[in-house]
Amino acid sequence: MSHLDLSGCKKRKRGERVFKFKTFGQRGYPAEFNGSFLQNVRELLEFGQVETHLCGAMTSWSFQLEVFRHPSLHVYLFVIEEPIELSIHHHCQHCQYIGTVNPKVNSNESSSGWGHHMICNKKYHFLLPSKNTIHACLSHVNTDSPCKSNLIGLQGHTMHGVFHTNGFGHLLCINGLETGSDLAGYQIMEFWDRLCTGLGARKVSFKDTSQKKGMDLRLLHAVAYGKPWFGRWDYAFGRGSFGINVEMYESAIKALQNVPLSLLAHHLDACKKDILILLSRYQIVSGHSLVTLGDLFHFMLELKFQVPKDSSTLYSSQYPGLVLSDTSCRWSPKRVEMAIRVVIQALKRAELRWISRQEVRDAARAYIGDTGLLDFVLKSLGNHIVGKYFVRRCLNPVTKVLEYCLEDISREFPKQEEFLMVNNETKLKPQQKVTRVQLMKDIFNLYKNVLIEHKKMTNTAGFSTISVATRIILDTKYFFKECGGELGSKSVLNKSKLYCAVIWSSRDIGGALSSIKAVTPYECFILGNNATFYELKFEVQKTFREIYLGLRNFVAESITNFNPRGTDLVFEMVRPGGKITFEGIEGQREIVNGGIYEGVMSNFVVDCGCGTKYDDGERMICCDICEVWQHTRCVQIPNGDEIPNIFLCKTCEQDILHFPSLP
Structure with a gap:
């Protein structure tokens, strides 16, 4: 009971x-x-x-x-x-x-498959x-x-x-x-x-399909931190579906992290106005320039730990007004303020359209002769708030020229304070407040509109990368952790440790040894310092018979590259902590349907257009003529649709079309 x-x-x-x-x-x-x-x-x-x-x-x-x-x-x-x-x-x-399944693989070596x-x-x-x-x-x-x-x-x-x-x-x-x-x-x-x-x-594996508030954590944390949430405990890429390898996965993460926010700001005018407001808000809250998509996601997720959980509590951020408070600035606040006003007026005359840095500079030079001051102001103003305006700056992806645009944010931030001179007083630190509810809503909106629902942007130069990289990260679900095993365990008084593996061959029906061999991982053995090879052999047979189904009748016959006598002392011939491999035969095998390996032996052929050559656990369909399997997604069958009763792959369809017509 x-x-x-x-x-x-x-x-x-x-x-x-x-x-x-x-x-x-x-x-x-x-x-x-x-x-x-x-x-x-x-x-x-x-x-x-x-x-x-x-x-x-x-x-x-x-x-x-x-x-x-x-x-x-x-x-x-x-x-x-x-x-x-x-x-x-x-x-x-x-x-x-x-x-x-590959019985010839040495399991002591690194392998992505089990x-x-x-x-x-x-x-x-x-x-x-x-x-x-x-x-x-x-x-x-x-x-x-x-x-x-x-x-x-x-x-x-x-x-x-x-x-x-x-x-x-x-x-x-x-x-x-x-x-x-x-x-x-x-x-x-x-x-x-x-x-x-x-x-x-x-080693431990994990299939990561975890979500939080409707967001896939493996994607969200990959962009913010360069690794999945489980990466905090050293879980790393194990295997990707749809032909994805570790190089593709790492490249996808870097591509998403390095998307310039200026590129987003430049191309989101018509379709994602709320994202522009979001970008403006967190540029203010951060107090420093957020340059890439990775910077923004990282800042927002880290901010979550600082914002009180009480949804009614505001997080107050002091925006430092970088232009006027820069201690390295050699110009007086009054001269800097004047230059800012001139630049803002030049941008206003552009009527909210993008103009090049050189155009802004040329227009401002009619009023400000100090080109060094102008360069300083233009550099400092990029992606910052000036009064009721947000000065957006980005590199034009076509011309590779810096461009500026002025955005009126008075409706989005009606209480935003001016930080320029007002009545001869400088207000350097206007506040921007964010609640936890607002923050979580903004994280979700950014995730949804930029990473997931990006169809309106994929035709724009550079944005197709977001779609491809997002798909690669979401198609990577299997992660592994190398735990290290018992190799770091402590020594025992009057006893020493030894690590043993076995390599074995099976016998065919006629009794002859098969050429197929397999090697087990090393196991730890703690033996008395006076233990003999007879005793070690007994322990090895007992342990491996106990662990593996296919070795229940294993008989150890020799040691690889070593020929000791049974009465020889183990630790006079092998240093403590050393590794040796026993060779033997498996005797009468314990048969299981499908063999003695974890992977099921199968005769079906996988040859998908994505490059996959084996069953990766994703939904597949078989051609009724050539019997080759492919992913349903790769042959344009949506996941929500049922698999058709009859399916022909493109190759077989083309072959049928080329058949001679019947008379």
Whole structure:
């Protein structure tokens, strides 16, 4: 029976241990985490409360974690052990779309795909249930019919991650405050990150489809910070869909970040007037010149942490009036003010049209003879407020000449103060105030109108880049983190560590060795300093049989490039911390439908126009003649439309058209 108390997730029965959420998973709390991944998991589970009937026949443990003492807030961590025999899918669905099957790939080498990994005997699910799922998963506790795989099959957990016994894992979901959780997204990620590091995970993947207020975070944060939100925890490009590689992804981020705001201002007159107002507002609030789209998004997202959450509270920014308050200026404020007035009048005479810098300068020289002063003012005025006007400056993409335009913003900013001389007093610091509601609305409008709904701008020089780059970033969903495994673990008194892998061959029906070999990742072994190679061989066979389904009958026969006797002492011939590889045969193989690798072996051919040559998890359609698969999106079938019953690719259509006519 379950020992859980659902009454508000307060405290469980007296005497039961409660762990601190903020440090759970660190080395030494609650376990030392000093061995291999599988050893670390087992050591951790010794501190858990065994639960029954939560997941049918699967063994499960629970930990109560204290988030806050005052006011009291506790959450539960569940760990479920899923043996391969009880798995609905023997092949990991999350590994399948990360890469293709290639048994010849050396898994010790860098690879973007996990389809070549061998199937493990067990998986371990780590879950923080939400308020809804914890009640759903325990609804059967007092019944005689336990729900099979109930807990791991539910959707909507606060956090759900799964590890294979070889240390590779997947973060399946996190759901923060917006879904009703008591934990913020960053708290959940820090908790998950501690678990990965403490347990000695090797590498963790995540499919990022997270959104906030209708915005894809992987796009929003890529423009603002140059990496996805999960990049704060070192998650980086893993694999892109539709033929996208890491170079394309990084180039797309740089392209969006470096879009000049002056280019936006120059071409948004007719179609996006509200965006022009937005650009003006945050040029004022920032107090410094925002040059690129990346600068603007970065400033707005950082400003979110400074604006009070109370929607009625204003964020007050002192705009420093850069022209008049520049301490490096060698001209008196009076002369600078006069030059500004002359430039503004010249721009007014242009009747709100764009004119070149040289035209403005020539017009102003009739009144200001000091060309140095004019150059200083023209440089300083660009993209700044002067009274009720916003002086816009940009580089003409065709002529490559700086141009200026005056925009009347009195309607948008009716209370905007003049910072020029009024009654012989200089007001250098007019205020611009922004509420949190206004800020979030502006972020969404900028995201929607510039990054997503940019059809009116794509025909303009330079704006087609935004469309292409946005699509590339949104088509990149798989990210990875290199956790480092247990290679950095501490030494143990009177014992030393050694890292062993196995390379094995299978036997065909006639008993002959196959030429196909596979290498496992290295595993950590802690041995006494007087351990022999007989003892090491026994431990290696035991460990790898325990981890991998295909090695349940593995027999180690020799060591690569090494020929010790069984009675030789290991650490007299191999330095502590060294790596060796055992060679052997797999004996009688445990057969699973589709083989012993995580990726499903398939005979279908993928050859899409986007360059994709394998199943990347996106929706595809097969030609009924040549049986080649392509993305539905790439053959102009919208995602909302059903796949047609009969489909011919363009190549086959053309071939049919060239058939001779029937008599």
